[in-house]
Amino acid sequence: MRVAKVTNEKLEFNNAAGQGDGPASTDDALYRTLVERLGADRLSSDASVRDAHASDWSDAPRVAPAWIVMPRSPQEVAAALDCVRSFGGHVVVQGGMTGLAGGATPREGEIALSLARLDAIEAFDEAGGTVTVQAGVPLATLQQYVEAAGWFFPLDLGARGSCQIGGNAATNAGGNRVVRFGTMREQVLGLEVALPDGTLLSMMNRVQKNTTGIDLKQLFIGAEGTLGIIVRLVLKLVPALERSSTALCAMRDFEQATRLLKRLRAGLPGLSSFELMWQDFTDAAAQLTGARAPFDTRYPLYALIETLNADDDSAVLERVLTRALEDEIVADAVVAQSLEHARQLWQYREAVGELLAALKPHAAFDVGLPMEKMASFVANMRATLAARYPDSTHLFFGHLGDGNLHLLSGPYRDAATLHDVETCVYRAVARAGGCISGEHGIGVLKTPYLPLSRSAGELATMRALKALFDPQRVLNVGRILDA
Amino acid sequence: MRVAKVTNEKLEFNNAAGQGDGPASTDDALYRTLVERLGADRLSSDASVRDAHASDWSDAPRVAPAWIVMPRSPQEVAAALDCVRSFGGHVVVQGGMTGLAGGATPREGEIALSLARLDAIEAFDEAGGTVTVQAGVPLATLQQYVEAAGWFFPLDLGARGSCQIGGNAATNAGGNRVVRFGTMREQVLGLEVALPDGTLLSMMNRVQKNTTGIDLKQLFIGAEGTLGIIVRLVLKLVPALERSSTALCAMRDFEQATRLLKRLRAGLPGLSSFELMWQDFTDAAAQLTGARAPFDTRYPLYALIETLNADDDSAVLERVLTRALEDEIVADAVVAQSLEHARQLWQYREAVGELLAALKPHAAFDVGLPMEKMASFVANMRATLAARYPDSTHLFFGHLGDGNLHLLSGPYRDAATLHDVETCVYRAVARAGGCISGEHGIGVLKTPYLPLSRSAGELATMRALKALFDPQRVLNVGRILDA
Known part of the structure; x- marks a missing residue:
């Protein structure tokens, strides 16, 4: 048993912060009570601190919180909640604020409760x-x-x-x-x-x-x-799994991709990633980053494969892929021969950051789909979006291993068009029996679309649970479920 | 997409069953309403059918249900529940009835709802x-x-x-x-x-x-x-994972066992079982079944190891175990050279059924423990039980990979002694920060001990959820939580 305490000095509020100018717009009595129960250095209403807590990584509109509470223990978090509830206030929880669905961006009048000091x-x-x-x-x-x-x-x-x-x-x-x-x-x-x-x-x-x-x-x-x-x-x-092996495979169609995934899952228990990229994605990535084309011929689909193991898996990976080539489950394949080579193979997949920036303002999706519906979903959606929004770019990639599909589509100059794109995609996802978010969550940005992914009974049950745990609606109101 | 319907003809009630003699002791009006809504062939009050539904595989006292409902669709299950609730009745759910905690054994006056026809x-x-x-x-x-x-x-x-x-x-x-x-x-x-x-x-x-x-x-x-x-x-x-490899390892102490498990988890991603047996268990198993001793020397601990993979893992298993021998993480090891050899190695572990029968009436535990507490828990418990109950046998084995420890202790001639043993073991588990059930569940038999594994807040939250979903207490009352 080892125990460590990592303290981040940057998280100390400045001198006198916590008393500062006092709260901007909310209940003075609540602020004073919080100071009494937690100590002045747990609170801040400084404009610069409020500004730093006004938004997560999403595109949700910035709103500065009324003030910020930074408890230093689980007990202080509970005490802060108790206080805020008894005054009828509202809290937004903030962690690293890297969410992409607006869940940590304050709504008007909310107090931000940051967990940064529980470290x-x-x-x-x-x-x-x-x-x-x-x-x-x-x-x-x-x-x-x-x-x-x-x-x-x-x-x-x-x-x-x-x-x-x-x-x-x-x-x-x-x-x-x-x-x-x-x-x-x-x-x-x-x-x-x-x-x-x-x-x-x-x-x-x-x-x-x-x-x-x-x-x-x-x-x-x-x-x-x-x-x-x-x-x-x-x-x-x-x-600890110290050795990774990497390969890039090219496939002629989606059926090859699912067969390859099944083959790898069976023969390579160390398989840790299976990232799928459609040709439009790799073309755009190559164009933007100047990366060399992965193979002499272009193929409809590429899979980036990684294994993690205590020993080197590359011999097994080569054997499994050679067999897959013979059985026509892949069209071509290359196994990384060095760390630098592996880095090159990951280059296409990691161009996502640059593509996101290049297509702004964009619609970025992280939907989930049943595997048997994914190929037709991508084909239909590509055709539909190309017809409706011919001036925008539409790129498909995803984590095939878990049914999670990313679609990056943009640019879109106005909010109404963006809304149209979202509605179009999410409705198609619902028709295919998929879910509107596979990893980024609902936050505030996707609450209008939640009924496309969850049944009426589920929505009612979620509301009943919210009422059970938070009857006075203190906490993260308007996230997942409408306010 | 393939669809199948497996119908089990044995599940049909006999002619006129469902009308039969009518209910034995419960509300006639509810019985008639159920017959109206679901059809007579969905119900039975025959004595022989009631007797067949009077107990699961546990030692909980047999209680014949008032009658049996066997719906044929999800809608019929919901309709049956709706009916029973509106009449203030009580339902026990029955699946395969193989549970060991008495959860599917009826309590007095309950109607058994069997899912056997939802197949x-x-x-x-x-x-x-x-x-x-x-x-x-x-x-x-x-x-x-x-x-x-x-x-x-x-x-x-x-x-x-x-x-x-x-x-x-x-x-x-x-x-x-x-x-x-x-x-x-x-x-x-x-x-x-x-x-x-x-x-x-x-x-x-x-x-x-x-x-x-x-x-x-x-x-x-x-x-x-x-x-x-x-x-x-x-x-x-x-x-599909068609090849399995099996090995039996001997260890000098528990630390070797945890180091071996870590080594195997890292180097053999196909590792699917790691079953630990203490010497008293293997001795008893060998004595009872006549199986040969696994090694020339007796060791304090044995681990039965299995991998599942598309290809044969035995060469990798041999390599990893050879290194483990060199590094003194295991004392001895044998890798199965044939299916018959693998079956022999599993013989000790699979003697559990015979040991359970031989030690009746026994106390059988499936507790969970943090890994760092397991060795001391076993040592203390062996000493405590041997001192208090010298005429009984106490055998330790478990699924080390997931912290699940089995203890088989018996025979005990009277219920009071059995209760003492249980209380002694469960209190020690609580002190070690473990849980009183790792796989068999709470049912009715372990409800008195639940507060040793769950916090007061958790018990209150479970009760609140029960009140939210089942305010009229129709369903499986007395399971997990006291009636």
């Missing part, structure tokens, strides 16, 4: 591979911490340096390795949650298998902070 | 590897059905021929392969549930990644039928 790694079972952390620990900090002891935390996403582990759980984050390790939900053994009634609900299970009644923590994973605030987590780890 | 396999996405089934499909039927198409359903347990897939979800079943594939929870993509208010709640998600709000299906997985009746499921599959 302790509390316990580490090095024999069993479990770690107990506070919600505000950044993902990359956790990854590095456990790697130093020969363990590996498999969740990974581009925002790893900024996003916090509590936010990863609240949004059930995904990323590129879900095909092997599952989403954040599968990494969580236990949670502690501050409830809107001001109590701490302890569900700090530490064992892998637990069948002692209703698994309550599941309610809070992916609930985007609407039922309670995740303050502590018990996470499971996997042993 | 259709409704849809099969062969490209993506998902299957849609009704709750009453036996686990083995599902396994065989998907194997015929090159897919594999990884959940497996001894009761596979009798247990039903809906019951596997309601109890979050585990088994021997959790270290690789997770419990039943990880196999479920979507559910449809009949609620006590008589409605069907559809959560039939078909995609692997779905972040569209609260994941409501999780509430019903492992809730042992207390919140609703699972009637349909969408399950995910893995590609």
Whole structure:
């Protein structure tokens, strides 16, 4: 058991901050009560601090919070909630603020509760591979911490340096390795949650298998902070996997892609990524980044494959791909011969950031589709969008291993057109039996479309749960469900 | 997409059954209303049928249900619940009745609702590897059905021929392969549930990644039928894994066992079982079955290892174990050279059934423990039980990969002593931060001990959820939570 306390000095409010100019527009009495219960250095109403907390990474309109509360312990989070509730106030929870659905962007009049100071790694079972952390620990900090002891935390996403582990759980984050390790939900053994009634609900299970009644923590994973605030987590780890092997494959059609995925999942248990890119995506990526074309011939589909293992998998990967070539499951394939080569192969997939910037203002989708519907969905959607919006670019890629499809479409100069594109795509997703978000969540931006993905009974049940846990509607109101 | 309907003729009630002698002891008007809404052939009050539904596989005292309802569709399950609720009746849900915690054994006056006739396999996405089934499909039927198409359903347990897939979800079943594939929870993509208010709640998600709000299906997985009746499921599959490799390892202490597990998890991604047996267990198994001792020397601990892969893993297994021998992580090891040899190695572990019978009346535990506490827990508990109950035998084994420890202790001639043993073990589990059930569940038999595993806040939240979903207390009352 090792215990660490990582303190981020940058998070200290400036001198006198917390008293500062006092609140801008909300209840003075609540502010004074919070100062009394938590201490003045837990609060700030400075304009610059408020501005820094006015928006997450999404395109939701910026709104500065009334003020910011930064508790330093789970107990302080609960006390802050208790206070705000008793005064009839409203709280927006803020983690690393890297969300893309507007869930952490304040709504008018909300108090921002930031978890940045809950940043302790509390316990580490090095024999069993479990770690107990506070919600505000950044993902990359956790990854590095456990790697130093020969363990590996498999969740990974581009925002790893900024996003916090509590936010990863609240949004059930995904990323590129879900095909092997599952989403954040599968990494969580236990949670502690501050409830809107001001109590701490302890569900700090530490064992892998637990069948002692209703698994309550599941309610809070992916609930985007609407039922309670995740303050502590018990996470499971996997042993360090130091060797990765990479390959790029070309396919003639989607059926080849699904057959290849099935073949790889069976023959390569170390398979950790299977990223699919349609030709329009790789063409645009090559054009934008100047990357060389992957093969002499262009193909309709490409799959970027990665394995993680203690030993080098590339011989097995070559053998499996050679057989796949013979069996006409792939049209061409290249296995990376060096780290630099692997980096080159990832270049197309990692052009996403530049493509996002180039197509602004854009519509970016992260829908989920049943595998048997994906090929026809992409074909129909490509034709529909090309006909309706011939001046925009429409690029398809995704994590085929888990049915998650990204569509990047833009630019669109006005909000009404953007809304049309979204409605068109989400309705088609609903017709195909898919879901409107596979990893970015609903936040405030997708609440109007939620009924396309969830049944009337589910929406009613979610509202009933919201009423049960947060009857006074203190917490993250307007996220997932309409305000 | 393939669709099948498996009909089990044995499930038809006899002629005139359903009318028969009419109900034995409960409300005539409710019985008549059920006959009107569902049809006479959906009900039975025959003494022989009632007797067949009087107990699950546990030691809970037999109680014949007032009568039996066997709906043939999800709609009929919901209608039956609606009827019973409107008359103030009580329902116990029955699947394959293989549970070991008494959850499916009726309580006095309950009507048994059997899911045996909901046995259709409704849809099969062969490209993506998902299957849609009704709750009453036996686990083995599902396994065989998907194997015929090159897919594999990884959940497996001894009761596979009798247990039903809906019951596997309601109890979050585990088994021997959790270290690789997770419990039943990880196999479920979507559910449809009949609620006590008589409605069907559809959560039939078909995609692997779905972040569209609260994941409501999780509430019903492992809730042992207390919140609703699972009637349909969408399950995910893995590609067929046709080759298994088996090894038996001997270790000098528990630390070697955890180091070996970590080494194997890293170097053998196909690792599917890691079954730990303490020496007292293997000695008793050898004595009872006449199996040869695994090695010339006796060792404190043995691990039975299995991998599942498309290709033969035994060369890799041999390499990893040779290195482990060199590094003194194992004391001795043997890799099976044939299927017959593998069967011999499994012999010790599979002696459990005979040991259970030999030690009757026994106390059988399936507790979960944090890995760092397991060695001391076993040492302390062995000493404590040997001192208190010197005439009984106490055997330890478990699924080390997931912290699940079995303890088999007996015989005990009277109920009071059995109760003492249980209290002693469960209190020690609570002190070690473990859980009182890792796979068998709470049912009616473990409700008195639940507060040792769940916090006061969790118990209150479970009661609040029960009140939300089942305010009139129609369904599986007294399971998990006290009546």
